[in-house]
Amino acid sequence: MTEQSRGRQQAATIYAVADLAQVSIATVSRVLQGSHLVTEKTREKVLDAVRALDYLPSGAARSLAARQHAAFGLVLPELSGPYYSELLVGFETRAAELHQSVMLVIAGTKDDHGRALRTLASQVDGVAVMGADVSHVRASSKPLVVIAGQGRPDTEVILTENVESARTLTEHLLDHGRSRLLFVGDPGAARDVHERHEGFLAAHAGRGLVPAAPVLAPFREREGAAVADRIISGELSTDALVCGNDELALSIMSRVLDAGLDVPGDLAVVGWDDVMTARYVRPGLTTVRQPVQEVGALAADRLHDLVSGAPSGALLHVLPTEVVIRSSCGCPAPSRTNTVSPAPPRKRDPR
Template structure:
């Protein structure tokens, strides 16, 4: 295991900032202190890295945020909430989208060396690199993933709301269901939604994947599904974009929603409210996720706290026309 700048500081009995100044020659260091630092470096066979030294200096006044993609309203809303609060706190934001990029690990390490902390979406970063970042002492906040040691995590509640959605649909008398946009690799939120509806519906629901969680992929998968002989009575979609694609597919096939098939989504993006018919969905606090991530990261950077928090934000079922019932909205 590589030796870190923190271990050098501990061995020399000095601060990590003193180690950094000694190695960089960027500030005054007493001769005796310098000697202790260099001795610790030699004994530990320490090789300074840009990342480790930059973290020690903590001089950037910038945050990094890493997304798997930046397309679509969900990521946009999270980013808007994050950037707004970061700006209020006097921090600039450096954004990295990993979609279609090569050498992702190198890009993330480079970013970590240029900012004071990172917000990371879900499982965008490979787990070995997560462990390395934690070991190096990078201030980390993860959005939409399960708790882990050495970082803050924030996520929206999924399972209880998914069960409530499924129970609502069974109350309409529907008996054949499809979950459109089945969980893909490293998609904890969608997996929880699937497990929640399946806990209520059991064998009455099947999972159908889409290539991505987008309108186009939802349209393609739903058109094939609804054009078959045994079409479902209700389609529960992984998110609103997939659901909007399903609405378009139903329209193209001449099917009435909800008369021929009910459709539901998840997120409550703006387009869900203005769709025709308006989309039954589960509202999650997208901007609040980003805003809370920015505040949490600032607390870790400034030392306002040194313990990690794992927060789950409330979601709410929003009933509209697309499931075949008079619209009503659950309390936020």
């Protein structure tokens, strides 16, 4: 080995590899771990950079042996749809700024979350888990942060405000004279959906109205189309829909418009998330904007503090949301927003 190549090997780091390959350090980590979540083109770019720099992954192992933080784990229920990609971007970007790599695990069912946590516990310094109830999962020595889920009594939980925003959105439809509202989503599927349905119920209770039962639908495009077909056929009688996310709302809008119904004339539709498409469709989608990337970044920040031994602060972190009024609800088409702040912080999550 020449002095030049020896010097290059000593200087090479995972960050240098990521920079040369023009990818994130999390992507480099995935390639080196043999993950299938990387395209063949990206894999080749990373491996070419590894060869060019004479990078040895064992350097990361030496870093771990020196008790330096190397990786965070992130457990997501899936990766489909814009929400999870936004969350992942926020988490990975902040982790990279903190000089951490990221190990991603997809847990398809509720039973998989405990298994995913046990798998990651031996490979990372801390884990963030999304949309899960880990209150009964065996405690781990590794720091744990829960996003939009249920934690143990000593676990930090990160949420966005849901109840008041959903109440405001539902009241807005009632103010438009809509009288046969339906909530589309499954309140039993996740904590945030449950809270959005709570807001829907609260708006009706505040007007002395009896709400209809929710239309149970997973957050997938095809499920929205199925709900739309039930409306078109007359199986569901409604003049306004409060959808649990934008993917359902946009899918329903597209299907009913193709069938000749008018939105919002025949059917008002509102969603949740404010994905990019929501502002470009016609009519523009009235929805709720939540800071998804900021949630991911905060989860990485909290893990870093916990791994570093910083004292725990609040166990519950609630980020504000914004009601975004466009025209799918019946309004002319402004773009005003109404920020809904969370309730005063509580010392412990009571759920």
